Amino acid sequence: MIIKTYIAGPFDANNYLVIDRDSREAVLIDCSDFKQEIIDEIRNNNINLKYILITHGHFDHVLGINRMKKELNAEVIAPAEDLILIENINDHARFFGQEIIDIPTHDKTYDDGIDLRIGKHEIEVIRTPGHTEGGVSLLIGRNLFSGDTLFKDSFGRTDLYGGNSTKLINSIVYELFKLPDNTIVYPGHGNSTTIEYEKLHNDIMHYVKRG
Numbered sequence: 001m002i003i004k005t006y007i008a009g010p011f012d013a014n015n016y017l018v019i020d021r022d023s024r025e026a027v028l029i030d031c032s033d034f035k036q037e038i039i040d041e042i043r044n045n046n047i048n049l050k051y052i053l054i055t056h057g058h059f060d061h062v063l064g065i066n067r068m069k070k071e072l073n074a075e076v077i078a079p080a081e082d083l084i085l086i087e088n089i090n091d092h093a094r095f096f097g098q099e100i101i102d103i104p105t106h107d108k109t110y111d112d113g114i115d116l117r118i119g120k121h122e123i124e125v126i127r128t129p130g131h132t133e134g135g136v137s138l139l140i141g142r143n144l145f146s147g148d149t150l151f152k153d154s155f156g157r158t159d160l161y162g163g164n165s166t167k168l169i170n171s172i173v174y175e176l177f178k179l180p181d182n183t184i185v186y187p188g189h190g191n192s193t194t195i196e197y198e199k200l201h202n203d204i205m206h207y208v209k210r211g
């Protein structure tokens, strides 16, 4: 598996191109801006981009969808519970002083029973509400794409529409921290990390009731 990281958009979100080495099938995880480098990588290496997968509906992760889809012709899959965020994207964008004219569109949701895989690697969708109601983390082999749920040393904010701190703690502690220690975490912003490191160092542990 090859994982390429592209930083793009107003808040430097990570977009990940995940490529199966054998079949050359790939997915793009989050799509925060138009990025010619991603298009070139796909075309120059005969990569078959199957899906654009959205971790959650915040505007800084979806702004590139329409223009990238036009070039790459891959289906866009979004979380059903976050469609309200994408459809009303300016409610969120205006909060950060932005105005979006080209509202991002999607083709399907994770609830549509899609056979998500690249080559022989199955893509597991883990529901991780809390940062947003519909937020998902995507597990491919031992690589976890955690969106804005889990960051290195930190975690996603819960004060925006649909955020819920109890749900976020449960998502991280009871869903993500049960994954094997050697799982590599690729967050929506910032550097990658591992589940083992985060269990020891992440700030969320200060909020977990002990005993």
Ligand SMILES: [Zn+2]
Residues within 6 Å of the ligand: 056, 058, 131, 148
């Ligand atoms: Zn977010």
